[in-house]
Amino acid sequence: MITIEASGFIPIYEQIKKGIKGEISLGVLKANQALPSIRDLAAELVVNPNTVARAYRELELEGLIYTRKGKASFVGENSSSMMQKEKVRLIEDVFDRAIAEARKFGLEGAEIKRTFESRLRSQENPGEGERR
């Protein structure tokens, strides 16, 4: 289940790569399991097949998947453990950026924490609206 946001600046192929990495690290996609075909995934995401192909090609270059020509692409044997290691780095990075962004707008530690917690809560209880 990959979601694409067209509005942003992040290339679609990067969003697809990230989505698949997420599924590998989650265990949704397991070692040697076949990925969806390029055409199927492209149709599902309403995206050009070339774009999916590029995502797969780069994942292959990174050693996370392998391709059997004429058959399909498969999750690599060591992908899961590779992703475990990268996962930590990736998530830390995303929070570092978010915190840096908040600081750029003048928030300090306590405020940043409060904002973060309020967002976490509001995402977990989306029906409730936001109390602060």
Add this chain to the structure above:
Amino acid sequence: MITIEASGFIPIYEQIKKGIKGEISLGVLKANQALPSIRDLAAELVVNPNTVARAYRELELEGLIYTRKGKASFVGENSSSMMQKEKVRLIEDVFDRAIAEARKFGLEGAEIKRTFESRLRSQENPGEGERR
């Protein structure tokens, strides 16, 4: 003090816009204060003047700054209050994205919180290294 990261996908002119918005919201740039000249900022950021000009032009279209041809660009009268309102939205947005990212990699509420707090701490005490 705007920093440009060339590696990312976010266009330079967007990074400049964001930087200036941050400074306005921080009060570093105050109403009717002159922005650095296009050429100066371009030199400082090692970027083409056209790129800075585009950032300024878009900020003007958004009503945050105004320009006196032949003189300079200035922070708009209401920019600060405009940014105050947008600030909340912007920061919430950045945390929403970070949390969504973390979830995509299989983290849940408690883990996300722990990760966030460890990053916040490690940024505040950069000398200590990172404990995990």
Add this chain to the structure above:
Amino acid sequence: MITIEASGFIPIYEQIKKGIKGEISLGVLKANQALPSIRDLAAELVVNPNTVARAYRELELEGLIYTRKGKASFVGENSSSMMQKEKVRLIEDVFDRAIAEARKFGLEGAEIKRTFESRLRSQENPGEGERR
């Protein structure tokens, strides 16, 4: 059919914007119809592609067109009705300016009207030449 007059002070990108707005309001360009490609229009107008790109970009910021990267730019769903509303304002404005101009040269109501009507007539019957 957009015409650019190089002699004037109005920037080329503004003339292109105005031309496209005219075509949308005329119904020559209909909702979801593709605009000419940036390169094609640039070639037709003998103008740099960047200049057309700027016009398109600003029309997009104004919400009149939308762009699918790698495909084309398209007329927005509500552009026609947006232009209908703006059309009145735009045309009233242009006559206000013309009338103000005439007054600046000392013409009064009746003379202004006579001049306007003679121009309207002479444009409708260009073959006849101008009688004064």
Add this chain to the structure above:
Amino acid sequence: MITIEASGFIPIYEQIKKGIKGEISLGVLKANQALPSIRDLAAELVVNPNTVARAYRELELEGLIYTRKGKASFVGENSSSMMQKEKVRLIEDVFDRAIAEARKFGLEGAEIKRTFESRLRSQENPGEGERR
């Protein structure tokens, strides 16, 4: 009484030239009469003296005014008759443009006339608002 609109694309020196031409053609400024000094007019219009100087310089090149160094600029002997001839052309031109603009937005003869007349009326009776 010259009015400058800063928002537009028309250079300020052109607006000043046009204003002075209007005053000459109106007879407000008569042959051999001194124009306001560059500094005075610049102060009055809240504009840089260089800008007024340029307007005067070009009017001199067009033969409409002459300058006595150290004294002032004066309306030329034949300016009034020169302007009489140009006046017609100038005003016709402005209406031609306005009509062309209206046509670009799909209006035809009768509608154009109606719009023009309504603007003329509303300018003459600004207190009344616009009835159509």
Add this chain to the structure above:
DNA sequence: GTGGTCTAGACCACA
């Protein structure tokens, strides 16, 4: 010196 427009041309993301 300062901003604004424009061109030529390169390179990239995407279809």
Add this chain to the structure above:
DNA sequence: GTGGTCTAGACCACA
């Protein structure tokens, strides 16, 4: 092929 960004560099309006 199509749009987007960026650079280098020119020229102009204005201060």
